[in-house]
Each structure stands twice: as structure tokens, then as C-alpha cells.
Amino acid sequence: MKHPRIQSLSLDDQKNHFVVGIDFGTTYSGVAFAYSGDTDTIGVIKQWPGAKQRTSEKIGSLIIYEGDGTISAWGAQAENKPRKSGQTKARWFKLLLDDSQSNYLVTATQYATKPFGMTAVEVATDYLRLINTHLINHLKTTYGSGLFECTPIEYFVTVPAIWSDKAQAITRNAAINAGIQGKLEIVREPEAAAIACAHSGHxxxxxxxxxxxxxxxxxxxxxxxxxxxxxxxxxxxxxxxxxxxxxxxxxxxxxxxxxxxxxxxxxxxxxxxxxxxxxxxxxxxxxxxxxxxxxxxxxxxxxxxxxxxxxxxxxxxxxxxxxxxxxxxxxxxxxxxxxxxxxxxxxxxxxxxxxxxxxxxxxxxxxxxxxxxxxxxxxxxxxxxxxxxAWSAVVRGAVIHGLRExxxxxxxLRRSYGVSCNSQWDPLIHDLDQYYVCEFTGHARANDCMSWYARMGHEVQHGQSIKFPFCHKVGEKKDRYVYDLLCSDIENPPRRASHSSVTALGQVVVNLTDDQKQLYRTRNSVTDGFEYYELCIDISMKFTASLLKFEILLDGKVAGEAVIKYE
Structure with a gap:
């Protein structure tokens, strides 16, 4: 039987949408949902395949694979099912998604299991696909197929607080590959829990x-x-x-x-x-x-x-x-x-x-x-x-986050972000092996420097953007630039890019159109007068609830979104 408030929901109201929270956990996972036209009602899925008459706010993060890679059981179906010869019971695979956490990897290597030849991302994708299929069936049953078919879904998937930017992006891509379509955001687990606690009313x-x-x-x-x-x-x-x-x-x-x-x-x-x-x-x-x-x-x-x-x-x-x-x-x-x-x-x-x-x-x-x-x-x-x-606080908080952003x-900030650059030479700061003379300007310069634009521990506002300025001096006009964005997880990030604590966050690729190539400015070298070209490109990094978002700015104007390829 449908909730009494659901009986009155209109099929003609195209402004509304479903908000879904998925708490993809190491050992257990949960799903909550709401309809934006009825924000006072947040449902938590408590009935799962294989659970029989038992209800639970969470389901085991488990999959049983047959030898040929097919799935024979998952969640409650797999919890107490003995593993047969040739089968693999995949568990703890979530921890394998973040290879930046050395302590995670040690534990994951000991306890995580997945079929030979499959990556952790592939297993996570399979699991999220199973979760999403069950969710869709549940929404159709709860709200009716008519309303479901004409109502978009917005998803909010939670991840641990200390996960790297790369691991968050991997989780998001796994969700997309699992068939999760439309708006999809990553939310940190304790943030979602904090929102749920603050809205509890007690x-x-x-x-x-x-x-x-x-x-x-x-x-x-x-x-x-x-x-x-x-x-x-x-x-x-x-x-x-x-x-x-x-x-x-x-x-x-x-x-x-x-x-x-x-x-x-x-x-x-x-x-x-x-x-x-x-x-x-x-x-x-x-x-x-x-x-x-x-x-x-x-x-x-x-x-x-x-x-x-x-x-x-x-x-x-x-x-x-x-x-x-x-x-x-x-x-x-x-x-x-x-x-x-x-x-x-x-x-x-x-x-x-x-x-x-x-x-x-x-x-x-x-x-x-x-x-x-x-x-x-x-x-x-x-x-x-x-x-x-308390067990469902994270997943309910993810839904509230979606309803009331x-x-x-x-x-x-959990880490510092910056770029490798060449700087004006300063003998009090730089090492001798960094010294060189610029062929275009004739000025003394230092290579292997770091320019940190966002530092660990600094407070950033939701939606705040930070620009990474790049100024290129080239003999011939180029139509493609690749930028290495770097990060450091130590409290005081180093001055040199070659320091052991500096790691690659990923690469941002900028492809220039013919019109954008007209923005090159012609300059003359001060040393011998030959012509060269100068182009200034800004990469804007925006801070949201979790994932970083990038834009390309040319001549101060937004030229499009930038996609980062994580290392």
C-alpha cells in the first residue's frame, strides 16, 4: 500500500524529482529516497532480495561470482550462503578503490576478495548496478510506474571523509557505469551524517x-x-x-x-x-x-x-x-x-x-x-x-543534502593543491641546481618550483573557485596544452615540485579551437629581437561537497569545462 501522501502526487508536476542517497559501505550498504514534492517523507529501503521476512536498513556489500564471471547471489542472498568450488565471494572491495591510502591497501590486501581477472572498479560497478536495479523496482512499487516513468532521479553517493579526489572520481565513474544516470554527486559520509543529526529535531x-x-x-x-x-x-x-x-x-x-x-x-x-x-x-x-x-x-x-x-x-x-x-x-x-x-x-x-x-x-x-x-x-x-x-544516518543525510543543498x-581542505612552475630567481630561496636564464626575456629564473594555490587546512566556501594561472611563451602557436595538477598531504607543503611529498593529482588537457588560437599575443625577445607568442590560460578549480570541478578560462572568459585525468 502506498503512503497516503503519495496518493495525491500529480503526474503533471514535471518540476519534481526523486532524490536518492546511496551509502556504499565497506561491509554494509543502504539506500534512502524522497520525492521533492513531499520533502517531509524520507524512505529507507528495508526489504532486500534473499532477506525473506527479515527487514534491515542495510544489506551486505557482498557478491558471489561463479567461475565464468556470472553473479549467482548478492547482499542477503550471499551473507550465509556457503561458497562452493569455483565460486568467489567478493567482499571489502570498496577499500581497493582508493590506492592512495597505504593503511587501507594493507588491510584490503589481507581481507578484500574479488574474482581473478576482475578489477575492484568492475566489482563495485556490478554491486552498484544490483543496488540501483533493486532501488528502481522499489520506487515503482512505492510511487507507481506512472509517476516513476516521468520523474527524473538525482543520486547522492557517499564516500569516506579521507578518500582522495581520485577515489571519489572512481566511485562516481563506477556509479555511471552501473547505469546510474542523471544528476550524480559524491557526498562525504560524516557530512551526510552531520546533516541527518542536525535535522533530527531532538x-x-x-x-x-x-x-x-x-x-x-x-x-x-x-x-x-x-x-x-x-x-x-x-x-x-x-x-x-x-x-x-x-x-x-x-x-x-x-x-x-x-x-x-x-x-x-x-x-x-x-x-x-x-x-x-x-x-x-x-x-x-x-x-x-x-x-x-x-x-x-x-x-x-x-x-x-x-x-x-x-x-x-x-x-x-x-x-x-x-x-x-x-x-x-x-x-x-x-x-x-x-x-x-x-x-x-x-x-x-x-x-x-x-x-x-x-x-x-x-x-x-x-x-x-x-x-x-x-x-x-x-x-x-x-x-x-x-x-x-543511527545506522541509516548517513544515507538519510545524503537525501536531505539533495533536498536542501x-x-x-x-x-x-584535506590536502594542498598547486602546479609546478618556473619562478624569478631568488638566491635566498632557491637552490643552485634550479638556476637558468630565460631564452625569451633574458631574466634569471628558477625551475622545479611549486606554486600552491590552495593549502591544506584552509577554509573554502562551498562553490568557491581558485585559479591556476599559466602563461605560455612559445616560438610557434600550439593548439593543445597538458597541465599537471599536483597535491601534497603534509601540513607545510614543500617549495620544490620534486619533493617526495608532492604527488600528481592528474592532468587537465586544453584543446584550442581556431578562434581561441587568435588570443595568442605576439612579443619580441629582448635578447635578439625574434618573435615569439604568449598565451595566458587559467584553470579554475571549484570546491563543492566533494568532487573538484574544473573550468578553462581564456582571456578571462570561461571557454568550457575541463576534464581531469587522474593519475
């Missing part, structure tokens, strides 16, 4: 209030801090650089498996075979991981040890067919992971100059009671809150 913000969002998911944890600049209508700005780490709930599984192997080592394959381990880990995932910490007086925890015919084994913790754990044992599973999260929070609190008023915990792991208690104990002066529907008005 907390009244005042101008100047500062809060931190900790999005603790299955694989990654992302954090950003914000300041409310206008409470009504809500506007806010970043006050810290987004940070994150690989310390999500899945790492609890690793610690719990270590504990299982210690307790049951003498029984070997009887309880530690692949099937038994999977069953124990599933019980941990569905019960202990979720509920631990809610009752601080509970000292003993148990899960069923299937196939157990042992009455009692105090050393192993076996009793009446159950495996018993003490509170200290479970604490030892949680603490190594939570300690890393608290370290990330500490960095945010310190960088905000101790001005954080509220910490919002969102994401699947963000709902855990022990995590909340540990953080509240560390920061007794800060209100630590777990919003209702420009909620976040300013962001802090």
Missing part, C-alpha cells in the same frame, strides 16, 4: 554551537567537526579536517576470532572449522556486538555452541551446550578497536580547541552501548548522543 542548536560526528561503520570510522553558523534555516561549516581510520565493527570480529581460537584450541576442527566459526561469528555479530555495554552489571555472556556434546569444560568456558565469556574477555575484544576510535576523537577535540559541545555516534557500530560509555567516560563534559536510526557552507 536537539536545538544555537549559533556558534560546535559538534563532532563520529560515523563508526563496519570497516571504517570517519569524523568531522562542525559549527552551526545559522540555526534556522540550518547552516553549518567544518571547523576541522575530516579524519578516519580502519577501526570499524568488523575488526571486533578479528579480535573475537582470536579469543575463540584461544578458548577452543584443544578441540581443533570440532569447533574451529569454517562452518562452526562462521556460526559463532554470526551469533557474536547479531547479539554480543550489538548489545554489549547496555547493562553494565552483566558479568557473563553466552552463545550457543552448535554440535556440542560436552557438558562442562570450565577451562574452555563450555557449559550446557553454550560457550561462556566473562566481561573481561569481551572487554579485551572491544578495547583495542575502541581505543583507536577514541584516539581519532581526541585529534578532533584537540583541533577544535576543546570547543566541542556534542558528539554524535552514528553508523552500525556507533549504536553500541560500550562504545558510548567509553567515550562518555573519556569526555564527561561533552554530551555523547546516539540518534535514533548548501547546508554545509564551508569546508577545510
Amino acid at each position: 536537539l536545538i542548536f544555537e549559533e556558534g554551537d560546535r559538534f563532532l560526528v563520529c560515523d563508526a561503520g563496519g570497516g571504517t570510522v570517519d569524523l568531522i567537526s562542525y559549527e552551526v553558523t545559522t540555526p534556522r534555516p540550518l547552516k553549518m561549516k567544518e571547523i576541522t579536517i575530516g579524519t578516519g581510520g580502519l577501526c570499524g565493527a568488523t575488526y571486533l570480529d578479528r579480535e573475537f576470532e582470536k579469543l575463540l581460537r584461544e578458548k577452543l584450541s584443544k578441540y581443533g576442527d570440532q569447533f574451529l572449522n569454517e562452518k562452526s566459526l562462521a556460526s559463532l561469528l554470526q551469533d557474536f555479530d547479531e547479539y554480543l556486538k550489538v548489545n554489549f555495554g547496555e547493562d553494565e552489571d552483566e558479568d557473563e555472556f553466552s552463545i550457543i555452541l552448535r554440535g556440542c556434546d560436552i557438558d562442562e569444560d570450565e577451562e574452555a568456558g563450555i557449559s550446557a551446550g553454550c560457550l561462556i565469556f566473562t566481561r573481561d574477555e569481551i572487554v579485551q575484544v572491544f578495547d583495542p578497536v575502541i581505543n583507536k576510535i577514541i584516539q581519532l576523537i581526541e585529534e578532533q577535540v584537540t583541533n577544535s580547541k576543546e570547543t566541542i559541545k556534542t558528539i554524535f555516534l552514528v553508523g552500525g557500530f556507533g549504536s553500541n552501548g560500550y562504545l558510548r560509555n567509553r567515550i562518555q567516560g573519556r569526555y564527561p563534559h561533552i554530551s555523547v548522543q546516539q540518534p535514533v536510526d 548548501k547546508i554545509v557552507t564551508a569546508r577545510h
